[in-house]
Amino acid sequence: MSVLIAIPARYASTRYPGKPLVTLRDPDGTEKTLIRRSWEAAMAVRGIDRVVVATDDDRIRTAAEAFGAEVVMTSPDCRNGTERCAEVAAALPGYEIVVNLQGDAPLTPSWFIEELVAGLREDPSAEVATPVLRCDGRALNGFLTDRRAGRVGGTTAVFGATRHALYFSKEVIPYTGRAYGDAEETPVFHHVGVYAYRPAALAAYPSWPIGPLEELEGLEQLRFLENGRSVLCVEVEARGRQFWELNNPEDVVRIEAMLAEMQRG
Template sequence: MSVLIAIPARFASTRYPGKPLVALKGPDGEKTLIRRSWEAAMAVNGVDRVVVATDDARIRDHAEGFGAEVVMTSSACQNGTERCAEVAAALPGFDIVVNLQGDAPLTPAWFVEDLVQGLQADPEADIATPVLRCDGRALNGFLADRRAGRVGGTTAVFGVGGRGLYFSKEVIPYTGRVYADDEPTPVFHHVGVYAYRPEALKAYPSWPVGPLEQLEGLEQLRFLENGRRVLCVEVTARGRQFWELNNPEDVPRIEAMMAEMASLG
């Protein structure tokens, strides 16, 4: 099956304007967030094409400068899924379209590979998205963010066969206890990557924004609110730390994670 990865990137972020062009210092020097996200996409096996999807000339010029292919999309896109739908319309013929969000440079290649394999193996699923079981360290980080009034990671709950039940920026399910840093927990971090079947992706922009999507600000809830099957694919970190860049405070956290991964080889 042919696979396209689209990396949505917009300059006018409400919480963090200009986020795709923010520089991140790593063991390999200083590179922008969008470049590190593109490099993460290029490391995925079994992908036929990788493009950056943006409506901003500054992001386009920068991305083309480091060798990325860019597809210009409408400024009316409300989220990355709508932006990916425009890419799929402009570049038809792919069996699976992957949305690797431009704020997730630490996404391991096997997350995307496992995701594509999961969608291929479940013909009833309309989209697939990876979930990562939190250890105590990650869960405590989520809880600390919420206590401080920051939007941290998204959590997911799912049923038999990995069928997604709900996604939230709150920490769900409620656990009622404290976990040690290296202890597994029943909370799953939703990793902001999606693999769509083209038909579901084409239909998505035609659906109105529902109350749950509006409240949570989570684009994947539109699929659930319209009765589509969302497959949650459990992935493993293999010792890697993972975090999206949601707020300016996340920059030193991600830089520290990159340094830690480099020290582990």
């Protein structure tokens, strides 16, 4: 199956305007923008036929083309990254799987996406697939600390016996009612903001109205669930890597620390 990765990048983020062009510093002082790091993460994935940055902003286009990325300009009316990917798929038809690697997730390991694509190929009943990562106590405690401070630190997922999603939330679900040590395994799964779509489901998505759950949570993947489409949760392993999206300005320091840890490892 031919696979296209699209990296949606929007300048006018409500929570963090200009986020794709925020710079992240390596321990040696090297600075790269968030969008460049996300593109480099996409380029490291095996078995991918094409990688493009999808944006409606000329500042992002200029920055992306300067480091060698292919850019597809999309409408400013796209309400989220999935709608932006749908525009890319319409402009670049013929791919059997379209992957949405969100532009705020530069720490996404290549094997997350490789296993995601493999999972969608193996489950013909699934129309969309997305990775989930079992939280250790360190990650779960980070989520809970953010929520107590009024910040959204990430999204959690719950799924049934067939691994098809039941719900996604910015709250920490399921409720655990106890504390966990940093290295202890927990029953909470961190939803990794990457999606693999079959083209038909992706093409239908923009025509559906935003439902109440998507509006309340601000989570684009809930539109699939609210319209009766199956979303496969593919469990991936961190292999010692920490994972975090850049959701808030406070996350810059956290991600830079994780980049430093990766280089030391």
